Amino acid sequence: MARSILSVQNLTKKFGGLVAVNGMTFDVGEHEVLGLIGPNGSGKTTMMNLISGALKPTSGSISLQGTRISDLPAQEINRKGVARTFQLVRLLPSLNVIENVIAGAVFGHRKRWGVEAENYAREMLERVGLQVAGDAPVSTLTYIDQKRLELARVLASDPKILLLDEWLAGLNPTELETGISLIRDLRNDGRTIILVEHVMDAIRSLCDRCVVMNSGTKIAEGTPAEVLADREVIRAYLGDDDA
Amino acid sequence: MTDKDWRNFGLAVVGLAIAACLPLSGNGYYLTIGVTIAMYVVLATSWALFSGPTHYISLATAAFYGLGTYVVALGIDDVPYIVLLVIALVVGAVSAALVGLATLRLSGVYFVIFTLGLAEMVRQVVTWVQSNWGGHQGNYVLTDITEEIIYWELLALAACVYLAGWLIGRSRLGFALKIIGNDEVVAAHSGINTARSKVLLFMVSGMVASLVGAILAPRWTYIEPSIAFSPMLSFQVVIMALLGGVKRLWGPLVGVIPFTLLWEAVSISFPNQTLLLMGVAFLLIVYTIPHGFVGLLETYSARFRERKG
Ligand SMILES: Nc1ncnc2c1ncn2[C@@H]1O[C@H](COP(=O)(O)OP(=O)(O)OP(=O)(O)O)[C@@H](O)[C@H]1O
Ligand SMILES: [Mg+2]
Secondary structure, three states: OEEEEEEEEEEEEOOOOOEEEEEEEEEEOOEEEEEEEEOOOOHHHHHHHHHHHHOOOOOOEEEEEOEEEEOHHHHHHHHOOOOEEOOOOOOOOOEEEHHHOOOOHOOOOOOOOOOHHHHHHHHHHHHHHOOOOOEEEEEHHOOOHHHHHHHHHOOOOOOEEEEOOOOOOOOHHHHHHHHHHHHHHHHHOOEEEEEEEEOOHHHHHOEEEEEEEOOOOOEEEEEHHHHHHHHHHHHHOOOOOOO | HHHHHHHHHHHHHHHHHHOOOOOHHHHHHHHHHHHHHHHHHHHHHHHHHHHHHHOOOOOHHHHHHHHHHHHHHHHHHOOOOOHHHHHHHHHHHHHHHHHHHOOOOOOHHHHHHHHHHHHHHHHHHHHHHHHHOOOOOOOEOOOOHHHHHHHHHHHHHHHHHHHHHHHHHOOOOHHHHHHHHHHHHHHOOEEEEHHHHHHHEEEEHHHHHHHHHHHHHHHHHOOOOOHHHHHHHHHHHHHHHHOOOOOOOOOOHHHHHHHHHHHHHHHHHOOOOOHHHHHHHHHHHHHHHOHHHHHHHHHHHHHHHHHOO
């Protein structure tokens, strides 16, 4: 693994009695695409929420390039270069397409404003392959275009680390291919990405390494081929009748 | 600035110039209504600056307005009026900052209730302090400030509010507020300090309301807490702003003028039912034209364009 850029140490998150993330420890290397996988309800989104600052951990820490970020509010974590998409797409419905992207460019990691922000937003729209008029309302977008738009907004802050929470979910087979090759392009740009995904093809073809979660705990870590062959991982996915 | 900006700027200047001539008519009744309209234009427009983009319904207008009125009521005998206006501005800004910091983390309905309670609480405190230590219920405000001067002061303030609103609309702060109004989670994850942005704009509307209270204080000659902190004022501001529409800077203006005129007539004919009628008006507006006149206009012009195109 390359030099570590993000380091998660012994991280725990409890919701009342429910331990959604339980003592997770892992590192993400620079320019690495890390797959965060696991069955439904295993705590992947909670993990993303903890990294992005949407939630505060109960204990443990997260550091970005050696600086602790787990006490910071979401906006400051974003300004330090961590940006995310949401499992359920979140757009800004009263803003048009281009304004939705500019929203990501103005206040975040790299700040742009005015004509510069607008030009950069157009570049991002092109980057994600969204070919609609900038002044179109977002309500006219198809599902994959909504996902593209959200990705463009997130890219507009030029993040060091990109968190994608099931960005490929809900796409049809052709769209899926487009989606995978788009993420591959981002990977080739040298972006560091944490990818939460259920689509196995995507995991195999995109991830350098995977961390597998089950009931909030890390049960495996390694290359996609290694973890997908792991017996405990298979058991977690197929369900464990003996437990 | 674009051509459209210049056109709007021109229209605003002409409109203000015409409005400024009203006292020359020499008709005292027109002037009285003019003052009322100018007052609500300023209050509703500055209210919409904050509540329009954020969708936070603030019922604190009366609290800030009353504070401004009391700054003048308490200081008029000892401090020059112009200094009192500055103090009112500062008091409004500081109290709005405090209220904002305490409440803007609350979501929707809690915020509404809190702001409503706030005005009532301030009123009770002022009443209590006055009857325990002041030994009297109210204060006299005796000045040689005429209704014309009050009217022109309000127009000048309206010009400042429009200018401020236009500048905010083009600024990062204005853009941040729009994003917050759409989705606060996305706003925070896009690097926006949501609490700070909201508090800043809340301060703008609070300080304008306080200044309006201070400007209008000389109109009353005798000031009591029930006049200065009337909860009706907060509701009226909300109703007028919603009637006009909060999506455009000029929206509240087109709500205030018809509503004030209508309200004049209503309160003369049914002086004892004003509260009830206010409630009815509120329901009617929210149900029939939720986006105000601005919304109606935009719907119709969109349809018109469709038919032509
Ligand atoms: N805000 C919350 N309050 C209470 N419980 C929560 C909250 N968020 C998540 N949980 C619980 O934490 C557990 C992990 O949820 P999480 O959404 O992180 O799973 P996931 O791995 O992302 O699942 P999926 O693959 O279905 O998206 C679940 O049992 C969920 O019900
Ligand atoms: Mg999830």
